[in-house]
Amino acid sequence: MSNKKIWLSSFHLAGNEQKYVQEALDSNRIASEGDNLDGFEQDLESYLSNDFSVGALSSGTAALHLGLILLGVQAGDEVLCQSMTFVASANPILYLKATPVFIDSESETWNLCPIALEEAILDRMAKGQKPKAIIAVHLFGVPYKIDEIRTIANKYEIPILEDAAEALGSSYKGQKCGAFGDIAVLSFNGNKIITTSGGGAIITKTKTLRDKAMFLATQSRDDAPHYQHSEIGFNYRMNNVVAGIGRAQMEVLEDRIVARRNVHDFYVELFKNIEGVSVFTTKNEDSFSNYWLTTLIIDPVLTNGIDREKLRLAFEAENIESRPLWKPMHLQPIFGNCPYYGNKVAETLFEKGLCLPSGSNLEYDDKERIKNLIFRLFLKNE
Ligand SMILES: *Cc1c(COP(=O)(O)O)cnc(C)c1O
Numbered sequence: 001m002s003n004k005k006i007w008l009s010s011f012h013l014a015g016n017e018q019k020y021v022q023e024a025l026d027s028n029r030i031a032s033e034g035d036n037l038d039g040f041e042q043d044l045e046s047y048l049s050n051d052f053s054v055g056a057l058s059s060g061t062a063a064l065h066l067g068l069i070l071l072g073v074q075a076g077d078e079v080l081c082q083s084m085t086f087v088a089s090a091n092p093i094l095y096l097k098a099t100p101v102f103i104d105s106e107s108e109t110w111n112l113c114p115i116a117l118e119e120a121i122l123d124r125m126a127k128g129q130k131p132k133a134i135i136a137v138h139l140f141g142v143p144y145k146i147d148e149i150r151t152i153a154n155k156y157e158i159p160i161l162e163d164a165a166e167a168l169g170s171s172y173k174g175q176k177c178g179a180f181g182d183i184a185v186l187s188f189n190g191n192k193i194i195t196t197s198g199g200g201a202i203i204t205k206t207k208t209l210r211d212k213a214m215f216l217a218t219q220s221r222d223d224a225p226h227y228q229h230s231e232i233g234f235n236y237r238m239n240n241v242v243a244g245i246g247r248a249q250m251e252v253l254e255d256r257i258v259a260r261r262n263v264h265d266f267y268v269e270l271f272k273n274i275e276g277v278s279v280f281t282t283k284n285e286d287s288f289s290n291y292w293l294t295t296l297i298i299d300p301v302l303t304n305g306i307d308r309e310k311l312r313l314a315f316e317a318e319n320i321e322s323r324p325l326w327k328p329m330h331l332q333p334i335f336g337n338c339p340y341y342g343n344k345v346a347e348t349l350f351e352k353g354l355c356l357p358s359g360s361n362l363e364y365d366d367k368e369r370i371k372n373l374i375f376r377l378f379l380k381n382e
Contacts, residue, residue, distance in 0.1 A: 006320040006369065009191040009293060012361045014252040020244030032218060034240030036247055043250040044186070044201060048176050052203050053210035056238035056246070057217055060165040060187025060200035064135075065092035066213045066236065067161045067183040067202055071133045073098050078124055080158070081135040082112045082144075083328040084346035088187075089135055089163050090329050101131060102330040104342020108283065110349060111144030112136050114152055116342035121156050123341070134160045138167035138177050139326070140355070141193075141260075141292035142282050146172045146180050161185070165200070168193055169257040169290035178203050193256050193292050193360070194249035196242040257290045259360035264291040266367055267356055274378050276302025280353075293358045295325060297349070306377065308354050314377050318369060325353035 020039075024030050037056055044054040057063045073079055075097035081090050083102035093100045103120055106113040117134070124131050134153055136144050153160050162181025164170075170177040178184045181203075188199035204210045215221075220233030238246075264279070271277045280295045282288075300307035308324060315322040327350055330340035357370065 003319050006357045006362070006366045007359060008321045008323055008355060008357055010359050010361065011190050011195055011197075012256065012359065014194075014248045016248035016251060017245045020247045021241055024240045024244050030241050031239055032237040034243070036240045036243035037238060040196075040238075040243040040246040040250065041201075043247060044203075047250070047253070048178050048203065052179060052205060053207045055202045055204075055210045055214045055217070056243055057200045057202060057213075057236045058238055059088075059198060059236075060163075060185050060189065061088040061092065062217070062234070062236035063185035063187075063200040063202040064088065064161065064163065065095055066216055066234070067185055068092050068096055068098070068133060069216060070183055070204070070209060070213060071159050071161060073132045077132040078129055079133045079135060080117065080120060080131045081329065082137045082139075082163075083330045083340065083342070084110065084326050084349065085137045085139060085163065085329065086165070086326055087329065087332070087334075088165070089137055090335065093135075094334075098132070100329065100335060100338045102328070102335065102338055102340045102342075104340075104344075105139075105346040105349065106145065107345055107349075109142050109144055109287070110139050110280070110346075111142070112149055113342055113345065114145055114148040117149065118152050120339075120341035121152070121158065124339075125156075130156070131158055134158055135163055136160055136181065137163040137165075138170055140280070140295055141167045141170045141290040142280070143167065143170055143172040143177055143284075143287045143289070150180070159183070162203075164203075165189075165192065166292045167290060169253060171288045173286045183209070188246055188249075193260060193290055194246070194253055196238065196246040196249070199238050199242055199246065201238075256360040259362075260291045260294075260358060261289075263358050263360075263362050264289075264294045267294045267296070270371060270374055271296065274303075274374070276300070276306075277378075291358065293355045295353055295355050297352045298354065299352060303378065308352055311354055311377070314373060318373050320357060320370065320373070322357065323355045325350050325355060 159182035162184035165187035167177040188196040217236035
């Protein structure tokens with residue numbers, strides 16, 4: 001068996017990428033407008049059910065930044081944010097010179113804990129400031145507690161910015177993720193379930209809001225023959241070349257979801273009789289996860305001392321990439337002084353959790369290598 005690198009999540013070509021990219025080149029429309037951009041946005045809108053408007057951007061981070069601006073976040077404001085997430089969820093709060101207030105996870109979906117969220121809102125209000133927005137993430141593709149978080153958001157009239165970067169194709173009660181926030185974002189970074197090489201999108205409930213986002217994303221040019229600007233603008237628009245990659249990738253999105261979910265099933269089966277290891281699975285019947293990444297929790301007390309780091313190093317020795325879960329933001333040096341509400345759920349998950357190779361292009365031989373390693377590592381202990 002070869003020893004080629006097995007990646008955590010790698011780019012998986014669909015087939016028609018070249019065709020769409022070539023069309024952009026042939027029509028000499030390679031910048032911030034063209035058929036690929038229109039087509040990609042329409043594909044996403046119809047995927048989400050056509051009740052939404054989509055604007056394609058240069059990254060998911062850019063979408064989060066513009067989303068916060070559209071929700072009115074300004075310098076000095078406070079923004080509630082899930083602590084266990086990728087740093088891109090939280091960085092745009094700092095771009096606006098606002099303050100992140102971090103919230104712990106709950107142990108069922110690993111996302112925003114409703115109890116800690118409400119505690120934080122009440123405490124921030126008691127201290128004199130009502131938070132301006134809630135950033136809720138569907139980590140690893142698993143929907144957050146949609147109903148509970150929406151109830152709290154409505155009760156205190158705080159809008160939700162839904163970070164669906166990892167959850168394209170996941171759904172809750174039949175409705176696709178990306179549809180639950182007052183504004184939502186997607187990412188098409190190279191490691192996501194589909195990709196444009198790099199890119200993102202903002203999802204709004206009205207075309208007016210979407211157009212406002214595109215105005216900000218293209219340097220906020222006023223309607224004038226010369227370049228005139230009355231607002232701060234950004235250079236955040238997706239271009240018509242990479243949007244072509246996105247169109248091709250949308251054609252295979254359903255296949256990619258099936259493939260990632262099959263990988264998840266493979267791990268459930270593989271670890272089912274290994275004591276001390278549990279593969280993270282949605283237990284709520286209303287929730288459907290794309291299982292962008294399959295993750296596990298390992299308890300060294302039950303595995304004769306094999307902890308997360310030992311398992312990671314065992315993978316690494318076989319040229320197989322695995323990675324600890326996202327390190328919570330309230331433990332990151334850059335966010336060290338930010339308020340935090342909750343307990344140690346996210347911290348414990350970080351200590352014991354590992355992300356497994358989950359690509360939609362994981363092959364039979366790759367799975368055999370992983371299987372052999374796991375059997376060797378755990379069964380020799382018995
Ligand atoms: C990937 C990701 C983003 C940002 O996406 P980019 O397109 O890389 O800027 C935001 N939030 C989460 C949770 C992500 O995983």
